[in-house]
Amino acid sequence: MMLLFWMAILVCMIWFYSRLWERNIQKNAEIIYELPHKPVQEDDQIEFWIRIENKSYFPIPLIHINQLLPEGLRWIYDQQAKQKLSIRTYLLPKQRVRKRYRIRCLKRGYYFFEPVRCVLYDGIGLNEVHIDLPTDTRLLVRPQPMEEEFASFSLTELSGEYILYRWYHGDETRISGVREYTANDPYKQIDWKATAKTRKLMVKEYDTTSQTSIHVMLNLQSHDYFRLGIKKEIVDLQCRVAAAIFLKAQESGFPYGLFSNAAWSGPGVLKIEPNCSYDHLDFLLSLLGKIKSFPSCPFSSVLKKYNDDNISKTNHLIILTSFWNKEITERIGSIIKRGSHVSVIAFPHSQERIFKWKRKYPFTCLKS
Structure with a gap:
């Protein structure tokens, strides 16, 4: 009889510990991601630290963590690229563990990490806790600047075109x-x-x-109805070429700006006035990483606004486009008549259409 009494007490103590452990652990488990503060661009591998902390006075005999990465990122784990990372470890009371992993950035974008799915085990088999821990982690991946051949094409030609309009000394x-x-x-x-x-x-x-300004214009439209037929890979390619042009313009001392029909977090049409400074370059490269891969309006609307606000004989408009139609041709024609110099870099999917229209401005086809 006494044995049964003590066995009942033991079972009650185990049950009470399990309930107390569950209530305490849910509030005191924490996961923090630590990312580098320096700018990150496509094809970079970055160090990624995961800090797992147990703030309670109870141990966690086993913790199982599952994290699914955004589409453009991959874990480099055991020489393999994985989108999902699985971690198993344990934590003593008031213990903190830091683990280092590597992430490869495959595509540009502004990525938000999903909440971490964790399963905590009490070690005696009576209880397990499933919790989703928010990380509040974001990662901005900038586009990798393309080889300089297209940036050099635009800016070298520009120097020859406008040498009489530009003073050598301030x-x-x-x-x-x-x-x-x-x-x-x-x-x-x-x-x-x-x-x-x-x-x-x-x-x-x-x-x-009189100073020449470089105006890079991104056209994300790829169909007569601008919301249809968006191709993200072409948008990413446009951003790489734009990044190369900005870098070349900064090195050459030309003010440069960005105009686009891309959807972005700011109001109205995306319009960044030309400037020439490393802070301006840093802002534009970050913006190229953040812009969404779909247009907010037809490209002809952006050309009309540009025609109304930015015409000057010292402006050089570089259009990066994957779409062409008659209305765009007419808008560009009016820009040229008012004195601006225009160059076009055509991307795959638009080149056949562009050849149908007569052109009076430099034109380059980008191979796929």
Whole structure:
């Protein structure tokens, strides 16, 4: 009789421990993802740390974690690329574990990680807890700039076209701002007030009387009805070429901007005014990673707005398109008549249509 009594007490204690363990563990298990802060672009492999923490006074004899990655990312685990990662480990009371993995970024995009599916076991077989832990983790993957052949095509031709419109030296009567000193700057350009404020050697930056601006225009439309027939792989290719043009323009000192009918998080049509700085370059490359792969309006609407707002003989419009029709031809014709220089880079799927129209502007076909 006494044996049965103590056995009943033991069973009650085990049951009570299991219930107490369940209530405590649900609130005190935590998973945090640690991603690099530096910019990431396509084809990069990055270190990815997973921090698993048990904040309770109870042990977790077994924890099973399943994480499904977004479509454009892959785990590199045991020399294999996987979309789903499975982890099994244990945690003592108040213990924290950090595990390192590698992720390969296959495609550009702004990725949100789904909540982590975890299964926690009490170790005695009476209880298991299923919880979804939010990670609040995001990863921006920028496009990998394409080889320079298309960027060089546009900007080299531009220099020859507009050499008479551009001054070799800035006009000293027109100060546009200040920047950090470089080895090629003369001492007379040093701005001592700005140097004293920033504690860095700063020089005056002069504006030019006439300066060429590069306007890159992305057309995501690929059908007469703009919401149909979207091809994400062509959009990704356009973003790679645009990134190469921006890099080349920054190196050459040309102001550059972006116009597009792409859907984005901002209001109205995507329009980023030309500028030339590394902060501007960083912003545009990040924007190319974030834009969605479908248009918000017909491309002809963007051309009309551009025709109304941005015409100048010193503007060079570089159109990256996978679609062409008569209305686009007419809009571009009116832009050319008002003085802007236009170049077109045609992507697969649009080239047959483009050949039907007479052209009076530089034109290049991009091979698939």
